[in-house]
Amino acid sequence: MSLITTRDEFDNINPISNSVSISILAPFIEQVEREFIADILGDTELAKLQAEYTAGSGTVTGSYGTLLSYTQRAVVWLSTYRWADVGNIHATAGGFQVGVSDKMAPASQWRVVEYKHTCAENGFRAIQELLAYLWSTDGVFTDWEASAERSRHRELFILSGADIQKWEDIGSSYEIFRNLKPYIRTAMHFNVRPIVGKELYDQLIVEQKADSLTAANETLMEKIIPICVFNALKDGATRLSILFKSYGIIEKSTGEGRDATDISKPAADSKLMSLRSHWMQNALLFENELRQFLIDNVDDYPLYEASDAYEDPDLADEDGDEINEADRGLFLMR
Numbered sequence: 001m002s003l004i005t006t007r008d009e010f011d012n013i014n015p016i017s018n019s020v021s022i023s024i025l026a027p028f029i030e031q032v033e034r035e036f037i038a039d040i041l042g043d044t045e046l047a048k049l050q051a052e053y054t055a056g057s058g059t060v061t062g063s064y065g066t067l068l069s070y071t072q073r074a075v076v077w078l079s080t081y082r083w084a085d086v087g088n089i090h091a092t093a094g095g096f097q098v099g100v101s102d103k104m105a106p107a108s109q110w111r112v113v114e115y116k117h118t119c120a121e122n123g124f125r126a127i128q129e130l131l132a133y134l135w136s137t138d139g140v141f142t143d144w145e146a147s148a149e150r151s152r153h154r155e156l157f158i159l160s161g162a163d164i165q166k167w168e169d170i171g172s173s174y175e176i177f178r179n180l181k182p183y184i185r186t187a188m189h190f191n192v193r194p195i196v197g198k199e200l201y202d203q204l205i206v207e208q209k210a211d212s213l214t215a216a217n218e219t220l221m222e223k224i225i226p227i228c229v230f231n232a233l234k235d236g237a238t239r240l241s242i243l244f245k246s247y248g249i250i251e252k253s254t255g256e257g258r259d260a261t262d263i264s265k266p267a268a269d270s271k272l273m274s275l276r277s278h279w280m281q282n283a284l285l286f287e288n289e290l291r292q293f294l295i296d297n298v299d300d301y302p303l304y305e306a307s308d309a310y311e312d313p314d315l316a317d318e319d320g321d322e323i324n325e326a327d328r329g330l331f332l333m334r
Helices: 007-011 022-055 061-088 109-136 148-152 161-165 175-198 197-212 216-235 268-295
Strands: 089-093 095-097 242-245 248-249
Touching: 007 022, 007 061, 007 216, 022 061, 022 109, 022 148, 061 109, 161 175, 175 197, 175 216, 175 242, 175 268, 197 216, 216 268
Parallel strands: none
Antiparallel strands: 089 095, 242 248
């Protein structure tokens, strides 16, 4: 059972041509609900929401009404995004065709690309808002709170594009955040864990999943997040510009249509290298700040003090920057 069943519901969020019936959009709506909404709510909580929707004939009030509104925005925009390529052509017995008439012509490729980009941007922003709403509730959606999906979406120290936006302008994009997740995880394991120690790191993971950071660990997390941001950007920026296909790895780009007013192309290697160097230096500065913070506040973090990661201040680097030290395996030249 879908959470969008009428064109009026769809048009209230994204009005498209009346020639596109809800039955044409239905497969894409169902696909998005399986891929994104069930991935967030879990099957049990999603079934409850669908039951509320069915019982109210599309009218849902209270907390589930609010949940439905967040969910429908995500479903509408992302299903339109998924439909756009298929809806752009007609499959006939004679092959694939596009519609042409005296008054209408097929949209140029750049317009289709821009429309898809808008749909994806709106859809992923709605996903981010849906998650933020769920995390702001307590004891309301109990099946979701007990689900593996809730824990999985809180297992990283960075939870959304908004967290990255505080340190680097990515337009608060949840889509970019999703693409950077593997690199955030890598930064947590290889850049944060050695500094704070395994025991404190594991405690942070547990508390982050449960949304129950202690005051001390909440302060610590503020020091950790920029480390994850800049290391993830440094390692993931190149990956964002390429696509894995069955026939190989290709570089993302956009066509230069004659009617395009804005032309986008991949950043030059020199600019990308400059950015990566900037992100690397920021990451190192914040790593050193975290080390010093832990040393200065060691009494607040007994798990750190008891771990192998604890650095005796008497043996610390004389210049205090921990850069180009023999045990770091990384040397920078300015």
